[in-house]
Amino acid sequence: MCKSLKIINLCFANDLVIFCKANSGSVQIVKQVFEDFCNSTGLKANLSKYQVFFGGVSATVKVQLLQILQLEEGTFPLKYLGIPMRPTKWKVADCGEILKKIKLKLHTWASRHLSYAGQTQLITSVLLGLRNYWMNIFLLPQSIVKEVDKLCLWFLWGNNGTRSNFHLTSWSTVCLPNFFGGLGFGEGAKWNKAMLAKYVWAISHQQETLWVKWINTVYLKGQSFWQYQLKADSSWYWRKICHIREIFTQKEVDEAGSQGRFKIGLLYTRFIHQDPVKYHRFVWNRMSVSKHRFITWQAVNDKLLTWNHLHGLLMHLDCFLCPVCEQAEENHEHLCFDCFFSQQVVHQIQDWIGCNLPLKFSGWTRWIEDMRRDVKAAIVAAI
Secondary structure (H helix, E strand, C coil): CCCCCCCCEEEECCEEEECCCCCHHHHHHHHHHHHHHHHHHCCCCCHHHCEECCCCCCHHHHHHHHHHHCCEECCCCEEECCEEECCCCCCHHHHHHHHHHHHHHHHHHCCCCCCHHHHHHHHHHHHHHHHHHHHCCCCCCHHHHHHHHHHHHHHHHCCCCCCCCCCCCCHHHHCCCHHHCCCCCCCHHHHHHHHHHHHHHHHHCCCCCHHHHHHHHHHHCCCCHHHCCCCCCCCHHHHHHHHHHHCCCHHHHHHCEECCEECHHHHHHHHCCCCCCCCHHHHCCCCCCHHHHHHHHHHHCCCCCCHHHHHHCCCCCCCCECCCCCCCECCHHHHHHHCHHHHHHHHHHHHHHCCCCCCCHHHHHHHHHCCCCCHHHHHHHHC
């Protein structure tokens, strides 16, 4: 299948894959080229780092070729850059490495006292980074995706022996982008499909890559990807790519591309069927500290662990009064606006910045939704 494109080798980071026919003449030529290279450069090949893989070769021919090459026969899955590769369909067992790495990270972090904001940052940059690295290549099995989501959920809110077990916000809400009221994690199964759609976009727009040229030569043969009829003998990976057409339309995939680049987040929002929130500019203000952003996000959504919320979670409490003033029940309205200490803070901020701030929770939510897009408004939000 590579003959028309004249592909005889593939070069990767620190690796070289060479293809040849499974006969003694072709193998002898490859071996001779290596020997000539070693003699001319003075370099010596370390045969313990080389492997040979066979496809559709009888046992007799295999033994003959191994005697010529004097190399070890490789077995699948072949691990490359941490990812197991095999010519057949992926198995759930192949994905055990990603769960192992995530659990190792969680075990390392278990003894650290991290805030919710710190845990959110680690989930976004490390745990989901590992997940997305694999999703960038394959459509992961649903059981693996659900397990990764569960591990991230447990790490965020706590589980059996850690700080807290109260999942005040559902995982589906947490996964929403910031402008839809979430933390922007990206729900695993949907994010995986949106990531793989970039290959569909690359094929549709005839990107100048070897893989796209190979797909056009071997499968499409001049046909449009969107009108292509899948053949029975197609590879499992090509089938996965073609099934993306059942999830996204051509228009949706085209609109996700902008200025020669494919933006996964734009396509992911196609799965979201709700209106954007108006407060996201206030909550996720870049001038605010990460910890303050998370607390503000909880406050806007009425999800702070106040006494009235803990009572709603069937916790037995001896007192529901505010621990600061001890004059009223602790809830969002009292904690942020009615408590005498909160009122003193608000009045001092008003005098400092010369701006009137809302003194009620309902007025505050309307105020942050109508916040202007300028530097002064950003500074006020950070304060």
